[in-house]
Amino acid sequence: MTQFDPSYGYTLSSLLAVEAPSDPDGFSVFWQSCFEKTETLAPLPEIEPTGRTIGDFDLYNLVFQSTENVTIQGWVYIPRSQPINRILIVGHGYGGCDEPNYDVPLLDCAYLFLCYRGISRSRLKGVPEDPKYHVLYNIHDRDNYIIRGCVEDTWMAVSAAQVLFPSAGEHIGFMGISFSGGIGALALAWDKRIKKAHLQVPTFGHQPLRLSLPSYGSANAVQHFSKRHPEVLQTLGYYDAATAAAYIKVPIHIAAALADPVVAPPGQFSIYNNVTSDKQLFILEKGHSDYDNADREQKALLAELTVFFSTM
Helix, strand or coil: CCCCCCCCCCCHHHHCCCCCCCCCCCHHHHHHHHHHHHCCCCCCCEEEEEEEEECCEEEEEEEEECHHHCEEEEEEEEECCCCCCEEEEECCCCCCCCCCCCCCCCCCEEEEEECCCCCHHHCCCCCCCCHHHHCCCCCCCHHHCHHHHHHHHHHHHHHHHHHHCHHHCCCEEEEEECHHHHHHHHHHCCCCCEEEEEEECCCCCCHHHHHHCCCCCHHHHHHHHHHHCCCHHHHHHHHCHHHHHCCCCCCEEEEEECCCCCCCHHHHHHHHHHCCCCEEEEEECCCCCCCCCHHHHHHHHHHHHHHHHHCC
């Protein structure tokens, strides 16, 4: 495996200066129309007890309907001894999700963990689950690219949460990491029901840089594919999380890494830099890597998120 500098020669100062690409024609119209389509659909959520408890929560299986008649599955945490005052939608990285995350910031909160279409519990016939192929599925077609469907899965998860927990339906937040961090940025820009969000080492930021910097992640597959099919660059312009970030209107907390061999830091910081709403930055030493300070950083990050989401 070829080695490279996962900081790409960027310093914190230069990372904070990375600007986002300009909007392609019809960017906001495209995404607004996608969101409006989901507003006409019923998520029909169902939850079933697993008989398991995770810390202070009961664990339930989740199923709901998304766009294109896709069935999305996942899990729900329901607090055992606290009222449900808020809801957090939680996404996963491109490695999928076999179990919900045990580290959550609040106890008076219901957590909805979704598996995005084609991945883990939401596998689809004909859609490859492997990230290097999933990220290429229908990439030649802006209107039917798999990532569009994943963004819509996020919006439908919000709709499902409002049906399941109507008393907390005005207090919904989002947490996404890596793959779902990028998906989250694209979703947040158009869904006013999401009041706050946290994105950790988010991908899909600054597609031109994503295609030019070496990577061990899904970006590597897109780089190789785009060399043979340069027309996909037109599609990717509509799926740039940094471009979408300018449309985010709610408070956002982003944890971005100074070095990351899977999601290049300039892409992560381009998302943060282009957010114009209230924002907070948590700097990680590394992303997608094991390192001595990782546990300490994650504990500090969780403490910040507890404060951040407590006012949602």
